[in-house]
Structures are given as structure tokens and as C-alpha cells.
Amino acid sequence: MSFDYSTSIAGSVFSNPIFTASGCAASGRELAQFFSLKELGAIVTKSIMLKARSGRDTPRMAETPSGMLNSIGLQGPGIDKFIEEDLSWLISSGAKVVVSIAGESVDEYGALARRLRGIKGISAIEVNISCPNVENRGQVFACHPASARAVIESVRINLGGEYPIIAKLSPDVTDITLIAEEVINAGADGLALINTLLGMVINPKTLKPHLGGKTGGLSGPAIRPVAVRTIFQVHAKFPKIPILGMGGVSSGSDALELIAAGASAVSIGTASFGDPYATIKIGKELQELLISHNFPSLADAVGIAHDR
């Protein structure tokens, strides 16, 4: 009997559960010189906004113990240029594509969803309502149940059911299951857990904040236990909602932890900065581990930690 490595998120099927993480693979082309993007479960594109955006001041990163802070600030070309240049290239490359969107208002999310309708080759829309790199933390929609719900409703109405909606949440809240409940009720088909945690580094010599944007998002192995906990809590409460897990995965064993906690697929972010082939390596290791645990399929391992 052969092992079934495929996964599905709200009706979209992927050949394997290893995706890139939004903002950690640009628009895919940059990694394509190293391997065929078809080897990945999917490419999740950098969160795109309605208009072109320059992002925040430099320096935009600081390495921290087993992690890093970034304050990119959603730099990008804007949705029209993205569709014309990046998305069309990605789709023609044969890769599975999840498009990540980010807006400054509920209406902007709706407008982005509308622009994406009718494009063949999109597997899902990831709605980034949790980017910590905005000037006003009040804009982090995923920190407030009402605004989280409003964004997802707007996206759902404007997408007209064309693609599954994955809501990407922030771990920087008191009870993430409350936010999850709101977005599920608003029509999210799946959840992406977790975005970066808000952090800060001060240069000990100058005593000034190191990042141009002062605060930044913490990612990498340092946040993995937070990701595992978050996925576990949300899966316990909503076992039927598929989860795209992420946060500090850099080996097959790390990925298996997230899957056992309840993730149906795993995005790789920071690990690709340290090794362009991280996604491919992790994908192979995870498959071997699942087989050595005698799982007949990936699906059989999802959420297994809840039963043991």
C-alpha cells in the first residue's frame, strides 16, 4: 500500500503538505532557480495590498536567539501589477498558488477579493489580518473579534465563493479561540496559524531601537512552541476546520509536531532564509517520519496528539 502524502484545505487538494509562508518566498520566482515550484504543496505569495507600498525604513531585520525580527511593512507592487506580472508567471509555472492579501480597511480587503475573482489557477486566498508591521497596532484586525469578523465577511461576499478563504491569525491575543470562532462564523474555510509575534530589540551600544520601524515580528524556531500551542488549542475547539500551520519549522520533525497538534499543512518561512532548499528538505523528512510512524496517510496524523 502506498503512502498518501496529499492534503486538502476546504476542497482544494495539494500533492503534499509543505507550503511556503507568506512573505518568505516573495512571489515564488526567486526560489524557482533552486527547484521546481511544483515540488511544493503550494506557494503562498507575499501579502499584497491594493496599491504599491514601499514598506518601512531600514534596517528591517535583527537576528535573535533562534529567530529573527522583521519590519518589512508589506512592501509590494500593488494588486494590479502583482496579477499582471507575478501571479500570471506563477500560475503558468504550474505551481499551486495561495494568494495572500492585506488591507488597511475592511473595504480594501473586499476590493482585493473582487480583483482576484475569475483568475484560473488560484487554490485559496489567505487573508492576512495579523500583520504586526503596521504603524497603528489598532489596524491589526486579528486582535479584535469584531474587526476580524468584518474583514472575513467582506472577503467572503466579494469572492462569491470562488476560492476557499484561509484567515491568518495573530498569536498576540488573550484567547485565540475567540478570534477563530468569529472568523469561522464569518465564513472562513480554514485558518493560518500563526503570524509573527510583536517584538523589539534595542542596540546595547546606541540604546536606540535597532529596527527602522522600531518594533518587528518575531519568527523562526524561537516561536515554534507558541505555534504548537495555538494550533492545539484551536484544533481542540474546531476539529473540522483545516489549519495551515506555521512558526519556526525547520525540520521534518518540527513539521510533524504542528501536524500532530492539528495542522493539515505546514508553511515554511524563516527556514528558507537559512537554506533555499529548506522546504524540499523538510518535505522529504516529514514524509519519512510519517511512514516510520506507520501512518497510511498524512491525514491520519493530523491532530493525533489530541488522541494520545
Added chain:
Amino acid sequence: MISINQRAVTSEGKILSNRKIGAYHHIIIEIEGIAEGAKPGNFIAISVGGVESNMPLRRIFAIYRSKAQSKYGSIVEIIVAESGKGSAWLTRQIEGSTLYITGPLGTSFPIPADPINVAIIGGGYGAAPLFDLAETLKNKGCRVDALIGAATSAKIFAPLEGKRTVNSITITTEDGSAGKKGRITDVLEDLLKENQIELIYSCGPMGMLKAVHEIAERLSIAHQISVEESMACGIGICMTCVLPIRGDDGIVRMLRSCIDGPVIDGEKLIWSEGIPPETLGRHL
């Protein structure tokens, strides 16, 4: 604009030698596939800290020299200044140690079609990638004058072979411990005029590049710079290493210095602190 270095490979190398020269470490690495595609100005990204490392990001180093078919196989050489933990780890690695490297990455120095008079200007370890460039330029028939500066003599990188390649070499140190006392810019203008320089290549800290550019611009001399921005990935996927650059369409965009650089036309860089107001999509 996307100009990813299509020749980049990721592989495992072995340290053949690690010697201290002045304040720096000269590390020679045997590795397949990098020298084969490398051009002067390209860089490599090295994993640091070993398998249990708590440093997830690679460290970036300019290629000093590379050779595809040396008697030791394919080799790449770098000059490492100890800065923080990652570079310190690298300087401690002994002969025979394994390194994981991606490269060659980034843009390379454009080579003029005609044999013209050029100057190479290096600040500190920024001089490292310029000597291989000088050799290429000499082979093209160019006259090459070198100007190397640093705070002190231990930080002057001017290897003997490099000195032989160039037509003249001028050294400046801020403390006067080697060459002329002062800064590169104290002697630059005279050097450019005396040798009728038509093109400048410079590599070093941003402050130095800016000071050189002011002079180049005033004298209407073309100026290719190699910038050093903080990089998390080196391969164009994270957007940390951006600089404001004016495109051929006249629009200023924040471009990634790891794939649209590190070598950039000085004319196209917007030499301002922070994100210039005219940048596309500036919202702050």
C-alpha cells in the same frame, strides 16, 4: 526588475586554509559549483554556528577570489572581519571544517567595452572584491589605479598579488599608521584628475560610498558602487535589504540589494537617509 543570479548553487564546502592577515581572516574554501559561475562583485551566503546553531540566518561575504580549476579543485576565497557572533564563529573554523554555502549571488561589476582609465576604491574589507575586478580590467587593457583606506594599518587589505595587478596603489589610514594620514576622500580628487579616470568602482561602508559619490558626481565620472545592507536571506525572498533606486522609467522603488545589487550604478541610487518622499508607494 528581477535579476536573480541564475548561476547560484547551494552546496557543502571544506575549509582549505584560514589565516589571519592584519585584522582580518583570509579563508580559502574548496567547493564545487560556485567559482564556475562567479564574477567579480558577486557574494556568497554562509550558514554559521554548526548543526545546533541558534543563528538561523546566513552571513554574507563578498568573493575575494575564486578559481574553478585550481590544483585543490574548485575554490572560493573570502576576507572576514570579526563583527558579531556569526563572523566570529567563522573565523574560528579550522582547516577541514565543513561550510554550507549558497552562491554566487547578486550582481557583478560591469566591465567597460573599451580600455579606459579606471579607479578602484576600497574601504576596509571592502577592498576584497576589487582586486579580482582589477585583473579582469587589466586583461581588457584598462589602466587601473587603486585607492585603499581604513582606520588603521591592520584594516588595510592590499595583498601583494593585488598590488602587482594595478598600475598604482595609494593607501590612507585615519591614524597615519600606513600610507597617507587621512581619509580616502582627502586624496581622491587629485588621483582622479591626475590619472584622467573615466570610471570609478567603490566598495566599503555607505558613508565612504556617499563621500566618493559626491566627488564623482561633481567631476562627472561614472561610479559603480557595491553596497552592504543588512541581509536576512541573500536570495531575494525576504525584502530586508532594500535601497531606493531610480529605474530606467524614472520611478524610485525600494529594490533588493541582494538581487538588484550589491553592485549598483551610483547614479541610480537615491543617496538619502530613510525612504525618499518620491518613492513609489511611500506611505509613512
